[in-house]
Amino acid sequence: MASSLVPNTLIGARYRLEKRIGQGGMAEVWLANDISLNRKVAVKMMKAQHNNDPVVIERFRREAQAAGNLSHPNIVTVYDVVENAGHQAVVMEYIEGLTLREVLDQKTRISPSLTIHIGMAIASALDAAHASGLVHRDIKPGNILITPTGRVMLADFGIAKAVNGNESDLTNQNIMMGTAKYLSPEQVRGKPLDGRADIYSLGLVLYECLAGRVPFIGESDVETALARVQREPTNLLKKRPNLPPALTNFIHQMLQREPSRRPSTGLQVYEALFRIREAGVDGTPTGLTPPSGQPGVIESHPLSPITGGPRPVIPGEVTISNPVTRTSIAPTARRASRFNVAPSTMLASAILLVVILVGVVTWRGITSDTPLTTEAPAAEPAPTMAAAPVGPVTITRAMSYDPNGDDGVENDELLPLLLDGMPRTQWRTVCYGDKFFGSKGGVGVVLELSSPATGTLMVNPQTKPWGIEVYSALDVVPAGLDQWGPRVAKSYGTEVGPTTFVVSEPAKYVLVWFREAGTSPACSTKNPFQGVLAGAGFTAGATTP
Incomplete structure (x- = not known):
């Protein structure tokens, strides 16, 4: 109709x-x-x-x-x-981004790092919902939204039910509420539900993220739903042998048929995934622990939300772009999504690892599973704009910048961790044998602002000592460091922690350039030096050159 x-x-x-x-x-x-x-x-x-x-x-x-x-x-x-x-x-x-369903339809399966990131975010959301007495009952990829900064959000409480509510369920005993592929065994049996039903469904989502498909598929929705009551899911390691056993074991714990054998709260899921991430999803240290090498303390309530930027309502409408290279600074135009509202480029991938090419503004509140150029700026400084905005200017994209490297990029898959609002998650360079990055002379990150502005840049280096320079550009991202023009700020520090830089000329693009890096516990003794940033932010405002 x-x-x-x-x-x-x-x-x-x-x-x-x-x-x-x-x-x-x-x-x-x-x-x-x-x-x-x-x-x-x-x-x-x-x-x-x-x-x-x-x-x-x-x-x-x-x-x-x-x-x-x-x-x-x-x-x-x-x-x-x-x-x-x-x-x-x-x-x-209004959320700018893609559903996890769209990500999986494009990628089939995603990295363990991104899977953990999604799992922690939804566990945090479920913990809040369950603490309020609500069971979502329809956890599935189509109800999980991912913004380009890596913020993950849970949508559609259309069939949520109060655990101890007095209102009727609006269903009868012959109707299974939820999507067949992601139902818990107790939903299939028509048993009373609590938050552990959502945890089971989240386990199915994480299983699909890693395996490329859910473990139970039948010729009909009924067969699909009944399969989880009759047998255990196929071991994830048989589907993808190189996965970290700690992660697969925990997902199988979430998928226990008996609710009493699963994690009982979103907090427990969050903490378990946090520990797995801290240990390193490939069995090696991740660099996500504090610089001292001591494990971070996992707080109990309230959970740290997995957020995507500083804006209070819609943080960080950021596009994780294609890798920045010396010959092609920005991605080419992408095919528009069927429900695009505005053209933009957006990619998906591992750890947002490229939040899928589709054009930007896709918002799926419904639960269906259904150019920049390489031209350098003019030699003269860009003219000062009449009025640089003061107010909610946000960082809308992060791009690694390695113009002297082999491929022009540096750990792009970690870029969402720079903008997710969590101090324990970090973007970092690879490990180097020389604190000045050898023949490269430096490595950095370009931050794109939502509109040209002057203001104060904050970054949070996590190895010491560190040396950082800041450059700005108004129209395009220059292909090489020498094309950025005069340096706008620099600093050297012997301690880790937030530091600020004044950007006194209106800028659309800000380059944070590591000239020197400290030693990192995540690196070997042969290559001990690594630049690490635990966060970045920008506050627009009038500045004095």
Whole structure:
């Protein structure tokens, strides 16, 4: 049935619809503009054919109520519920990114590092939901959103149920709520549920991330659902022998048929994945421990959210780009996604490892499984802009910069860890035998800002001593260091921790260039030197040159 909604429709006297960006059996999602606050939102509209269905209307109401009562950086925020001309609508945070379903459809399977990152984020979200007495009941890749900074978010509480609620379930005993491939055994059996059902479903998602498919597939949804009641999943190591055993063992623990044998809380899942990540997903140190080499302390409640940037509502609409090389600084234009709203380039890969090429703004509130150039800037400094913005300027992309290396890039798969807001996660160079990076003379990271600005750059070096220089560019990312123009700031430090640099000329691109690196416990004695950054941020504001 064709949608009865059209662009430019005003919903609730406040939300002007712009473009439909997703749809499912019950609802469709529109990109809209909140004319009161002048911000983009996602509006989930119930389809017209359901307007007289009290069960569907009640589910809509409950989704808004369930998610609206949750406040967590890894859960999509619900702003409002409105009714317009018989249409029920939920107004939500507008997320720029892709669903995990889209990532897996493109990549089939992903790296252990990215899998752990996703698992920790969703475990953190589930811990918050379960602490509020809610079981999501539909954990699947289509309900997991990934922003280009690596922020992972849980969406769609449409069939969430209060563990000890008094309201009816809106289902009968013959209906299994959730998607067949990701149901827990107790959901299949129609047994009472608690948060461990979501943990099982998350285990299936992580299994699929690593194996390329879920462990239970039948010729029908019923066969698929019943398979998990009848047998154990195939050992992940048989599917992918080079996986870290600690990770596969823990995922199989999440997939125990008896709930009592699984981790009982999201916190336990988060902590276990944290320890696995600290140990190193390939059996070697990751460099994610503090510089002293001592393991980090794992806090109990509240969990550290897995976030993607400093902005309070939609942090870091960042694109992890193609590798920056000496001959091709930016990716070529990509094929637009079916539900794109604005053109942009975005890739997916391991640890966001490239959040999949599709054009940028894909928001799937619905639960279906369904150029820069290498030209150097002019020799003269870029003219000062009349008014550099003061306010919410964000880092919208991070690119490694290694113009004197063989391939022009340096550990691109770790770039999301620079922008995820977690001090224990880090972008780092490879290990070097010389603290000045040998014949390269340096390695760095380019940070793209959401708009040209002056302001203060913060970076957090984690090996000592360190030497960092900062360069800026307004129009393009120069192909070589000598093409950036005059250095805008430099500093040398003998201690680890945050340090700031003043960027006094309006810049769109800021280069953080390691001239010197300290020793790292993650490196060998033969090649002990490594540049490590645990975070980066930018605060726009007037500066004095």
